[in-house]
Amino acid sequence: MSVADYTARTSVRLGGLVLFVLIAFGVALTFTDEIALERLVTFGFLSRSLEMATPIALAAVGGLYAEKSGVFNIGLEGFMIFGAFSAAATMYALGGTSPTQGHVWAALVAAVLVSVALTVLFAVLLIHFKADQIVAGLAVWFVGLGFAPFTAAVIWGSRSSPGLTSIDPIAFGQSPLILLTIGIVVASWVVLYRTRYGNWIQAAGENPEALDTAGIDVNRVRYATVIFSGAMAGLGGAVLLAHAGNFGGTGETMVDGRGWIGIVAYLFGNYNPIGAAAAALLFGALDMLNVQFQTVGIDLPSRLVNLLPYVAVIVVLTAWGKTRMPDAVGEPYESEE
């Protein structure tokens, strides 16, 4: 596929998602004729959408690295839960119910470390012990859904944490984590498409034999990408927590499907980090629509509006679902030597 084809296909997909978001707005506006669009799409809405998009974008970037190298990390959702929980636990351990901003940053770092530790185990099961990638990934989700609320109950006596603190905005009321995410997204794009290591990653997923012949250890590249994907998902969960300010462990926990949406985001973005981040932003916007409707007084049941991102996932996955997966995804690689 030529570069022109590739970008054309990616933009068609993203165009589709933009269309869906616009239709969602349109439907909302038919319910009311007094509210002008400019009251709905405000600066605050945009910045809240960015905030909601960051966890999804981070998970998506991680997931696409793993899949590019030939490993389907379906456990993103689970690692996000672990990330969110470890961030909350760290904040509480350092500063009780009134942690400082320094504690918030320490919590982000701790969440990444915990996720990396868990992902190393996961990667060994996937790559060394050739675990079924789909089943093992689902298992990570289940383990997260069980043990995060369990540990929360051990610490706080309830599945959710008490109110901790959220991160302070920097310039223009924006969270610094949005900048961090943009930086990570751009860096991931550069590494994947403009460096030798990026080529190795792509070769590990498309043609592992060739990479092996060239003297590069395929499984070593895969370990690196899977661990990176866990780190990003964990950071995504921690960012979600740093924006929310407390851990919610009821139902499907506060992560509530964002890891799964992250997978869809990189599928839309056709495995391109920047495309994935753009898709994440649109999902973030759908997620915030609810708050926006309430502020301007559109009376739609919030329970239903909350389902919009999920519906969008299904619609767009169906309309533009046939992505070309890297050739060797899901196959364990064994060197001939």
Add this chain to the structure above:
Amino acid sequence: MLSATVLERIAIAIASTLSAILIGLVIVAVAGYNPVQFVNQLVVGSFGSERAIVRTLRYSTLFILTGVAVAVAFRAGVFNIGVQGQFIMGGFATVVSIVGIAPLLPENAVGGTILIAIGTLAAIVAGGLYAALPGVLKAYGGANEIITTIMLNFIAIGFVGWLVAGRFNDPEATATRTRQLPEYVELPSPIVSDPNFSLVGLLVMLATVAAVAVIMARTSFGYDMVTSGYQQSAAGYAGVDPKRMIVSTMTFSGVVAGLAGAVFVIMIQGYYTDPSGVGNYGFDAIAVSLLAANNPVGVVPAGLLFGGLESAGSHIQINSDVPVQLIDGIVGLVVLFVAVPELFRMIAKRTGLGGENR
């Protein structure tokens, strides 16, 4: 040879379960509780008294039904993660249809029986349709069914939750729930008298298992389905339309999930609440099915095990300080271990256990 692999699978299932429970116990100890006491409560809470056994059988009935629903799909190579959503849609359809039609029928056992039949049918249709949708989207739109079914779970929870709180809310109830089924709509309960369990429900479950096992192993539909799962090209040469097969598989799976929803409502709950609180039967069913290597008959012992764990969970919740979410975590670990048969094969080889040279 075949019996060796069956034995191996059973060994792996047992090893997975034991490893998961062992890790669970370590976590219990690390969290500062007494693991010996916890094991004791697991046993007492699942099989320690007549009440515990009845409770275990009640949960097992649901785990086995939902487990069979998952097994049908997984066997055919279709990852229906949406059994939870189909279970919810089915159960809710049962409540709505029975509560809606009840005023038209005589208020006695005959009317009750007809209502049970109608309610079950509604559940089967609702569950089947809700599963057919992602089947169609996968077959004709290429949408990955793992992701669409997970999204449909979230949508089922939100949508039914909205209906239960709004349109179908019982104005006289203090809690957010639908109106109750009339009291003459109940399964007869011979031998065991328990408000939330009936041997008839257990028999329905066993009959379903038998029917599904026969369909999968002895009919051409079942044969085509399983072949598509293992060897798509072979099924193609045999004249199976793979797209239609995906849709039929999903529908079949959803029908069983819907039936589980009906049994849940008629035998146990009697009304519908917000679905985020009905229990994760459809999720745990994935573990049940995988533990049984997706064999419908194997689902019975696996489902009994999970019924026992769940039953012990409700015992532990009342009689112990250990947070009950631990059980969910152990279930996750079981799935994780089942995913890695190679781990146990290597351990067996190193330690000289297992013995067979392959």
